[in-house]
Amino acid sequence: MNATAAMILALAAGTYAFRLVGPVLHGRVTVPPRLQEMLSAGAVVLLVALLATGALTEAGGFAGWARPAGVLAGGVLAWRRAPFVVVVLGAAATTALVRAAGVS
Template sequence: MNTATVWIGILVFACGSYALRVSGVLLRARVMLSGFAEKTLDRAVVVLLLAVVVTSTIFTGHDVAGPARVLGVVAGGICAWFRAPLVVVVIAAAGTTALLRLSGVS
């Protein structure tokens, strides 16, 4: 894969992302969704984000991640549950993971 291919991929992805965002703004006034559909879409977003978090937490490439990463994400999740600021959530997650790795838990 050469540099030109990567840049073309980035541009296509950026244009597609922008088109999705613009279409959402333009179509919001024209397309009316039922309450059930809006609730379902809101839940779908949460499920998608949760799936990304879980797979990123548990796996590193093709291998299973160590317990330090999982416990770090759990610590960040607890801070987020109690509505801590984002900076605190990130520092708690990274700090927990770093301290566990320093203590020999990988």
């Protein structure tokens, strides 16, 4: 067995074990409410950071104004509870219009 196959098997076993821990320990481990709040806040912070880097950067530099404008438009539509298709099309249309206007 080569190193690649061994690594794939090790990662597969680790993933399976990680997923199995949740159901096995569900009723046995209690997490304090403060820690639950911090974990929820941490998840939100990580998602916002991912959104910011994806929306604002490209190849290590600023992506231009069209992409953040599209993300902002999509965010507003999602906040207003528009259907997912409308959010995606609105964000894409906003980005296309900003780029067509010559603002990159």
